[in-house]
Structure formats: C-alpha cells, structure tokens
Amino acid sequence: MAAKRHSRRRHARERYLRIVGLSAVAAALGMLGLLVVSLTFLGHSAFVQTMVDVPINLSEELIDRGEPAKGNYRKIVTEGFLNLLPEIQARGERREAGKILSPGARWIIKAAVVANPNLIGTTHTFTLPLADPFDQLHKGVIPRDVPQDQRRVSDNQIAWFDHIAASGRISSPFNWGLFFNADSRFPELAGLAGAIAGSFYALLVCFVISFPVGIAAAVYLEEFAPRSRWTDLIEVNINNLAAVPSVVFGLLGLALLLNFLGMPRSAPLVGGITLALMTLPTIIITTRASLTAVPPSIREAAYGIGASRHQVVLHHVLPLALPGILTGAIIGLARALGETAPLLLIGMNAFITSASGGITDPATALPTQIFIWADSPERGFLARTSAAILVLLGFLVTMNGLAVYLRRRFEWQW
Amino acid sequence: MAMAQVAVEMPEVEPEETFKMLGRGVNVHYGDKQALFDVSLAIRANQVTSLIGPSGCGKSTFIRCLNRMNDVIEICRVAGDITLDGRDIYSPKIDAVELRARVGMVFQKANPFPKSIFDNVAYGPRIHGLASNKTDLEAIVVQSLSQAGLFEEVKDRLHAPGTSLSGGQQQRLCIARAIAVTPEVILMDEPCSALDPIATARIEELIDELRKDYTIVIVTHSMQQAARVSQYTAFFHLGVLVEEGETEFMFTTPRDQRTQDYITGRFG
Ligand SMILES: Nc1ncnc2c1ncn2[C@@H]1O[C@H](COP(=O)(O)OP(=O)(O)OP(=O)(O)O)[C@@H](O)[C@H]1O
Ligand SMILES: [Mg+2]
Numbered sequence: 001m002a003a004k005r006h007s008r009r010r011h012a013r014e015r016y017l018r019i020v021g022l023s024a025v026a027a028a029l030g031m032l033g034l035l036v037v038s039l040t041f042l043g044h045s046a047f048v049q050t051m052v053d054v055p056i057n058l059s060e061e062l063i064d065r066g067e068p069a070k071g072n073y074r075k076i077v078t079e080g081f082l083n084l085l086p087e088i089q090a091r092g093e094r095r096e097a098g099k100i101l102s103p104g105a106r107w108i109i110k111a112a113v114v115a116n117p118n119l120i121g122t123t124h125t126f127t128l129p130l131a132d133p134f135d136q137l138h139k140g141v142i143p144r145d146v147p148q149d150q151r152r153v154s155d156n157q158i159a160w161f162d163h164i165a166a167s168g169r170i171s172s173p174f175n176w177g178l179f180f181n182a183d184s185r186f187p188e189l190a191g192l193a194g195a196i197a198g199s200f201y202a203l204l205v206c207f208v209i210s211f212p213v214g215i216a217a218a219v220y221l222e223e224f225a226p227r228s229r230w231t232d233l234i235e236v237n238i239n240n241l242a243a244v245p246s247v248v249f250g251l252l253g254l255a256l257l258l259n260f261l262g263m264p265r266s267a268p269l270v271g272g273i274t275l276a277l278m279t280l281p282t283i284i285i286t287t288r289a290s291l292t293a294v295p296p297s298i299r300e301a302a303y304g305i306g307a308s309r310h311q312v313v314l315h316h317v318l319p320l321a322l323p324g325i326l327t328g329a330i331i332g333l334a335r336a337l338g339e340t341a342p343l344l345l346i347g348m349n350a351f352i353t354s355a356s357g358g359i360t361d362p363a364t365a366l367p368t369q370i371f372i373w374a375d376s377p378e379r380g381f382l383a384r385t386s387a388a389i390l391v392l393l394g395f396l397v398t399m400n401g402l403a404v405y406l407r408r409r410f411e412w413q414w
Numbered sequence: 415m416a417m418a419q420v421a422v423e424m425p426e427v428e429p430e431e432t433f434k435m436l437g438r439g440v441n442v443h444y445g446d447k448q449a450l451f452d453v454s455l456a457i458r459a460n461q462v463t464s465l466i467g468p469s470g471c472g473k474s475t476f477i478r479c480l481n482r483m484n485d486v487i488e489i490c491r492v493a494g495d496i497t498l499d500g501r502d503i504y505s506p507k508i509d510a511v512e513l514r515a516r517v518g519m520v521f522q523k524a525n526p527f528p529k530s531i532f533d534n535v536a537y538g539p540r541i542h543g544l545a546s547n548k549t550d551l552e553a554i555v556v557q558s559l560s561q562a563g564l565f566e567e568v569k570d571r572l573h574a575p576g577t578s579l580s581g582g583q584q585q586r587l588c589i590a591r592a593i594a595v596t597p598e599v600i601l602m603d604e605p606c607s608a609l610d611p612i613a614t615a616r617i618e619e620l621i622d623e624l625r626k627d628y629t630i631v632i633v634t635h636s637m638q639q640a641a642r643v644s645q646y647t648a649f650f651h652l653g654v655l656v657e658e659g660e661t662e663f664m665f666t667t668p669r670d671q672r673t674q675d676y677i678t679g680r681f682g
Contacts, residue, residue, distance in 0.1 A: 226488075227488060295525075297521065297523060297525035298525060298527065298528075299486070300483070300486075300519075300521060300525065301521065301525040301526070301527060301588070301591075302527070302537075303483060303486055303514065304481070304483065304514060304518065304519035304520075304521070304592070305514065305515065305518060305519075305537065305538040305541075305591060305592060305594075305595055306511050306512065306513075306514040306515035306518075306538065306541070306542060306595060307511070307537075307541055308511045311541055315537075315541075316527065320528065
C-alpha cells in the first residue's frame with residue numbers, strides 16, 4: 001500500500017518535471033519564433049525593390065565617346081524619365097516629377113555606359129529603382145488616403161506614378177541590390193555588400209589569430225603544463241576574460257591598436273584583432289573541454305606502447321578532439337560575427353559606399369551596418385534594418401548548423 | 415627486511431639471472447594515501463606470474479610500476495627500486511618511453527585506437543622506427559596479428575576500424591599491438607574481465623603460447639584463471655604482498671591464513 005502511494009508520488013513528480021521542462025522549451029522556441037516572425041513582417045518588403053522601365057536616349061551630344069565617364073547623366077536620365085510623362089511642362093512640376101526616380105539612377109546608367117561604350121548613340125531601356133518614398137508607396141507602406149501634408153509624396157506625384165504604373169512599366173523584382181550594393185544615403189540603393197565583406201575580412205583575421213593561438217594555449221595548459229599555482233592563476237584569468245564585456249575589448253583595441261600602434265581606423269584588420277581577443281578565451285575553454293573529453297583509455301593505450309607525451313597528444317588526443325575544437329571555434333566565430341560594441345569603438349560604423357577590398361580598407365560589418373541603418377530616418381531603412389538582421393541571423397544559423405554537422409559527422413563513437 | 419624476505423622465500427638454487435624483473439621495497443603513494451607497502455616481488459623470465467587479491471589491494475598499482483605507467487598520474491609517487499635485467503628502471507638514465515617499448519601493457523578494457531586494424535598494430539613500430547619500409551611494416555603487422563591469434567579472422571579487413579571487432583577480438587588486437595614493438599615483458603591488467611568464457615579461453619591459450627617468447631605478468635580476479643595460466647602467483651592484500659610462490663603450491667598449500675581465506679572464497 002505504502003509502496004503504491006510512493007510510486008504514484010514518484011510518477012506525479014516525473015510528470016511535473018516533464019511539464020516544466022516542456023514549457024520552458026516551448027517558451028524559448030516561442031520567443032525565437034516571435035522574433036523571426038516580427039522581423040520577417042517588418043523586413044520582407046526590403047527583399048523586393050520597385051523598379052521602373054525607362055527608355056533612355058544615350059545621345060552623343062551629352063556623352064563624349066572618348067570619355068564616357070564624363071557625360072551629363074543627370075540630364076540624360078531626367079529627360080528619359082520625363083518623356084514618360086509628356087503632359088508635364090512647367091519647370092516646378094518637372095522637378096517634382098523627377099523626384100519619383102531614385103537619384104542613384106544616373107550612376108547606374110553611367111556604370112552601364114562605361115562598361116559598354118557601344119551603347120552611346122542608341123536608345124536603351126533601363127530598369128531603374130524608384131526613390132524610396134515611391135517604393136514605399138507602391139508597397140503600401142505610405143498610405144494614399146491621408147491628407148497630402150501628412151505624407152512624403154504629393155497628390156500630383158501619386159497621379160503621375162499611377163499614370164506610369166498604368167502603362168505597365170512598374171515592376172517589383174527581387175532586390176539583389178540588398179546583397180550586391182554597398183551602403184548608400186538612399187535606401188533604395190543601399191545594400192549589405194560592404195558589411196558582408198567587412199564582416200568576412202574581420203572574421204578571417206579573427207580566425208587566423210584566435211584559432212592557432214587558442215589551440216596552442218589550450219593544448220599546453222591541458223597536456224603539458226604542470227599543475228601549479230601559476231597555471232591555476234592563468235586558468236582563472238582565462239575564465240574571467242571570457243566574461244569580460246565585449247565593449248572593454250573595443251576600448252582596448254581603440255587605445256592600443258588605433259592610438260598607440262597607429263593602425264587604420266574602421267579597418268577589418270583592427271576589428272578582427274579585437275574580436276580575436278574576445279574569441280580567444282572561448283576557443284581555449286572549448287578546446288580544453290574537448291581535450292579532457294578524449295577517453296583516458298586512449299592515452300593509456302598510446303603511453304603503453306611507448307609513445308612520448310607529444311606523440312600521444314599529436315597523434316591521438318588532438319585528432320580525436322578536433323571535431324569538438326572546430327565546433328567551439330565556429331560558435332566563437334558566430335559570436336564574434338554578431339558582436340557590435342567593440343566594432344563601434346574602433347570605427348567600423350563609418351559611412352562607406354564601396355565594398356572594402358582588403359583587411360586594411362575601411363569597412364562596416366553586418367551588426368554595425370544594422371546599427372547605422374536602425375539610426376537612419378528614412379522609411380526605407382526601417383525595412384532594410386529588419387532585412388539585414390534576417391541576413392545576419394541567416395549567417396549565424398548557417399554557422400551553428402555547420403558546427404552541429406561537423407560534430408555529428410566526425411564525432412567518434414566510443 | 416625486504417632483502418631478507420626475498421632470500422627466505424627463494425630457494426637458494428634459484429639464481430638471480432632467472433629474474434626478468436625484480437621489485438625491492440616498493441612503496442607507492444597516491445597523494446597522502448599509501449597504496450603499496452614495502453612490496454618485493456620477482457618476475458621470472460619466460461614464465462607467467464599472476465597477481466591476485468581482493469579489489470583495491472594494489473595489484474594494478476604494482477603492475478603499473480613495472481612500466482612506469484604511474485608516471486603519467488601526477489599525484490602518484492613511487493619509492494623503492496625495480497629492476498629490469500638487473501638495471502634500475504627508475505634511474506634517471508632510463509627513459510620511461512623506451513622502457514614502455516620493452517615492457518608492454520594490455521589493459522582491462524580493450525582500448526584499440528580509433529584507427530584501422532592495420533594502423534593499430536603498425537603504430538608502435540612506426541613511432542619506434544622498427545620498420546625501414548612498407549614491406550617490413552606489413553610483415554611486422556601480419557606477424558603480430560598471427561602471434562595474437564587474430565590474423566585469420568581479420569586478414570580480409572585489415573583496413574576496417576579496430577573498434578568494429580568484437581570485444582575478444584579487440585583484446586587480441588591490443589595484444590598484437592603490444593607484441594608489435596617486440597617487448598620483453600608483457601603486463602596484462604585483468605585482460606579477460608570484460609570477455610565471455612570462450613573469448614577468455616582463447617586469450618588464456620594465447621598467453622600460454624606467448625610465454626615462449628615473452629615474460630608475462632597478469633592481474634586477475636579469477637583464481638581459476640591464475641591456476642590455469644600462471645606458473646607463479648603473488649597474493650596481495652591491503653597493499654601488502656602477503657605471499658608469493660609457485661602457483662601449484664600457493665593453491666594447494668598456502669602458508670598464510672589470509673591466502674587460505676582468499677582462495678577458499680572467504681573474502682574478496
Ligand atoms: N589514480 C589514483 N588516484 C588515487 N588513488 C588511487 C588511484 N589509483 C588507485 N588508487 C588507490 O590505490 C589503491 C589500490 O588501487 P589499485 O587500482 O591498485 O587496486 P587493484 O588491486 O587493482 O583493485 P581492482 O582489483 O579493483 O582493480 C586503492 O585504494 C585505490 O583507491
Ligand atoms: Mg585493478
């Protein structure tokens with residue numbers, strides 16, 4: 001009887017524990033889902049861009065064949081675009097109508113002509129981005145049914161826009177520019193190429209420094225260093241280092257790398273070194289954990305047939321620990337990818353309109369780009385901020401997925 | 415005192431040269447805890463010596479002194495002297511790594527490397543430079559596997575992982591791996607404790623064959639096994655070597671009451 005009551009109590013307790021665990025997991029997943037859903041809701045419109053097809057007459061009078069880069073593209077574009085609205089004659093109205101097209105349209109045409117001078121003298125139809133307010137109007141973000149003075153587009157502009165739209169010239173293709181353009185003042189032109197390149201170079205530097213140094217330090221501490229007060233002290237300090245707020249590493253980078261060593265501001269090199277300092281403790285700690293996880297029987301086996309200590313480590317322990325080490329390194333790098341504060345301090349939040357070509361060129365990184373966009377007043381940046389966060393999340397999920405894959409693939413089954 | 419004990423227990427007709435290894439006054443501490451008290455034991459060449467005794471009495475500790483495996487444990491301190499062919503193995507002139515190539519070891523749980531069968535056996539010869547070329551190496555591997563009685567079973571899958579073998583086969587693989595570096599002494603710490611009776615019988619046969627070429631020390635929990643495979647037996651109790659001698663006499667006419675109690679199953 002007592003045994004039965006006892007077992008009933010035990011079952012009840014187990015059920016209770018399971019419910020608590022499941023609700024915790026559900027809550028965590030729910031919050032993650034909420035984040036992704038809200039980001040998608042806010043950001044999805046940035047993945048398409050409203051474009052207009054405009055026939056442009058690239059007359060020889062306005063572009064010198066010898067120097068195609070020097071043409072008066074502003075005039076070429078404006079005329080081409082206003083030809084779509086022939087009834088507009090007054091200067092003021094022409095000016096007003098011209099604002100429908102993105103100011104960046106002229107650079108797009110210039111780039112096309114410079115790349116292919118044979119276009120000069122022909123009339124060519126270009127698909128050009130609309131200015132941000134009209135992009136938003138088309139996407140329904142800017143409402144039409146409010147009084148004119150409460151929105152950024154005038155009634156006239158709306159009428160003209162509708163006129164062009166009625167001719168079937170407006171389209172909304174996938175916004176490749178989001179990935180292949182660098183940053184820009186104009187939301188419709190702004191993209192993440194510079195930030196992705198900057199993050200890539202910074203992570204490359206971070207990996208090249210922190211991976212070998214971290215592994216070497218961990219192997220020494222775990223396998224070779226004699227237990228002493230010194231190694232205990234080092235161990236405590238490494239654990240403390242892992243808990244230091246990242247902004248402190250940013251200050252260190254600013255003071256040491258920029259001000260003292262005179263390295264270039266905003267460069268992925270400096271960002272990478274700073275991130276490496278931050279990632280190093282993580283790599284050391286996970287590497288040591290992976291090394292201790294190698295079963296002692298393998299070490300004994302190797303010692304037992306006369307392997308020396310370094311042979312035991314290099315031939316047996318390290319290869320077996322490698323999947324765990326790689327997993328730790330990738331997770332460390334993923335953390336570094338999302339890190340913002342230290343990069344802000346060393347100036348990787350500059351406004352840079354060309355993708356950086358190397359580790360010493362000024363650049364932004366994905367998180368700092370998000371920071372910049374989130375701070376911009378234009379409506380278009382609102383959606384782009386969320387879209388950029390989604391892109392960053394995409395990279396993070398990919399990296400963590402890779403870590404899981406590596407662990408599954410190479411983990412040794414004992 | 416230790417010397418006296420050896421002198422008393424060895425009949426005078428037995429010359430010291432027949433001792434492959436000899437421990438005299440061995441004391442071992444793990445940190446503050448003493449695990450072996452003044453143990454003196456001779457290991458005779460080309461004989462099987464078994465170490466028996468209740469759990470925790472220091473059998474593993476002693477056998478691990480014989481190839482300095484205890485060096486790897488940081489808190490372990492070994493005092494007293496142990497010789498191999500009359501030379502002190504704890505002297506600074508002896509390199510523990512080279513010693514372990516001469517005194518090989520097989521562990522309780524089969525622990526093949528997570529590599530192929532071939533690489534498991536070839537690893538030792540490779541790091542000790544015993545083979546000058548690939549053919550030599552292959553010959554060593556084949557010979558070691560044959561000596562361990564495993565070759566026939568694995569000759570078609572030398573490149574399969576060592577861990578894909580059965581428990582008994584894995585243990586024989588570990589024996590082959592130990593043999594491959596041509597040791598003089600093979601230490602086995604409960605090599606059959608994880609095996610079924612058939613696999614155990616195979617290993618026991620193997621031990622008997624290996625005795626021709628090697629000196630063998632085996633730790634076992636099974637008195638039947640000690641009786642079957644060994645010529646000499648040493649009984650440990652609470653870190654003390656209680657009694658040692660020819661296996662036959664140990665099991666029929668033990669001199670110490672504790673030995674008597676142990677072999678009749680009264681404790682341990
Ligand atoms: N690595 C270690 N650290 C601390 N104490 C140890 C260590 N290894 C063994 N000991 C202690 O030394 C004593 C002897 O242990 P040992 O392993 O030699 O016993 P054993 O005779 O092999 O026992 P078993 O038959 O169970 O294997 C035990 O009391 C044990 O607690
Ligand atoms: Mg033991």
